[in-house]
Amino acid sequence: MSSSCTPIANTQTTGSGATIYELRCGECGKSYGNRPLSACPDCLAPLEVQYDLESVRGRFTRETVAAGPANIWRYKELLPIPEGYLPDLPVGFTPLVRARGLGKRLGATNLYVKNDAVCFPTLSFKDRVVSVALANAQAFGFTTVGCSSTGNLANSVAAQAARLGIRACILVPSDLEPAKILNTQVYGARLVRIDGNYDHVNRLCTLIADEYNWGFVNVNLRPYYAEGSKTVGYEIAEQLGWRLPDNVVVPMAGGSLIRKIRKAFRELVALGLVDDKSVKFFGAQATGCSPISHAVKQGWDYIEPQRPSTIARSLAIGNPADGPAAAKMIAETGGWAEDVSDVEIVSGIQELAETEGIFTETAGGVTTAVTARLYSHGRIGRDETTVVCITGNGLKTTDALEGCYAQERAVKPRLAAFDEYIREVDGSLICAGDELVPAGGVQ
Amino acid sequence: MSVTVVLPTALARHTDGKKSFASEAKDLPGLLSEFDAKFPALAQNVKDENGKLRRFINVYINDEDIRFLGGDAHQFEDGDEVMLIPSIAGG
Secondary structure (H helix, E strand, O other): OOOOOOOOOOOEEOOOOOOEEEEEEOOOOOEOOOOOOOEOOOOOOEEEEEEEHHHOOOOOOHHHHHOOOOOHHHHHHHOOOOOOOOOOOOOOOOOEEEOHHHHHHHOOOOEEEEEHHHOOOOOEOHHHHHHHHHHHHHHOOOOEEEEEOOOHHHHHHHHHHHHHOOEEEEEEEOOOOHHHHHHHHOOOOEEEEEOOOHHHHHHHHHHHHHHOOOEEOOOOOHHHHHHOOHHHHHHHHHHOOOOOOOEEEEEOOOOOHHHHHHHHHHHHHHOOOOOOOOOEEEEEEEOOEOHHHHHHHHOOOOOOOOOOOOOOHHHOOOOOOOHHHHHHHHHHOOOEEEEEOHHHHHHHHHHHHHHHOOOEOHHHHHHHHHHHHHHHOOOOOOOOOEEEEEOEEHHHOHHHHOOOOOOOOOOOOOHHHHHHHHHHHHOOHHHHHHHOOOOOOOO | OOEEEEOOHHHHOOOOOOOEEEEOOOOHHHHHHHHHHHOHHHHHHHEOOOOOEOOOEEEEEOOEEHHHOOHHHOOOOOOOEEEEEEOOOOO
């Protein structure tokens, strides 16, 4: 279990109370207090933030949460926020939408979409992790922050660093979608395009963090950064009326989000905010970059790296360090992982938009298409409460839909011309019968 | 034949601070054996209880992950840069 009730010494406390937390190695269990460090110096495994949940008990209740702001800071007692830090960005608390339309298509009666396509301020779930990371970057005294990014993280670091008045240097693969590059540059961040894929960029950032005194949110600040993902889990539970779903479908890149949602659920159970329940976790990847999905299907406890080749660039991490842990966790919960082709990804984007009015990026197309497959293969029951995590906005990856929609000819501003146009595209006016009702609606 | 081994700060603490040094190892198992002799603390840090490279370490040969090149069976070439680096999740 990732959340521990073990007493913790030599630690940090949160701003408004006495939440005790520290960095601890998930492999050898050694503690490191709180500092910008991502890997255990002894066994080189990733470090994670561990809490003394007894320090939170009684201060984190349904009532205290309800009295908090309508953003992720309502859960601040379970976030690694430095003492005295006063967050002001209203990040998160995105809608949990009952997905009746999509459910009808998939044969699901109890389907929900967690819609981080509208997360504030940069329209992806990365706003959650960045806000927690930058709180710690300031506490550690970094005046420059950075990240390796497949796009969404770049946008969020650039925007939030601008608001906080911190310099930002962001490294991305050179083939990133133009919208994600523009949406980083507009905030005044230094953007460096690297001639390589994400794994090359990530490796370079690790070396830079070794030489420069910069706070890389997903390198030396990563343990804190990753904790921000837990807020997706807290919100799902609260928005379901303080209960856990039967299933969660989550896109996987580095493999962190899916684990943190489970960590959030377990913390809520440990603190008595929700009843204990077995929740199955399902991971979604693009076939063109599916190291975790492949490991789950093979029953491996390790990852074979892949060279990414997919339109879902925000998931294109061929060598995910959290991959083995994610694969193991999925198997433990009785879940599964699937991967889908680029053609299916585009169909997934369209299906979610057409049924729920939610325009997601390619990663959301992956998650939607994988969800469809999980239902069709009987891995998820039609009446089970299932939450699909949509993590980014389609306006950032419009190039994925290029050629899908023909531009119609312009119609003259006359009723006769409009009638002619309708006949032309539908064959007759009868096809448009539903729309041809008197002005003012049906009596 | 000689290759250049490159280490990050986290590992260089076991090599008297040297982040780069020459090696005559012909492959990865040979390099790990060389660590045993020259830098026992480094060997202990990067190898697991079975003498294999810990799973949280990545090895790159001239920017390419050694797993794409055949892993332990890959033969180093003269002038290669061999980088050992803890894996970082990124994302």
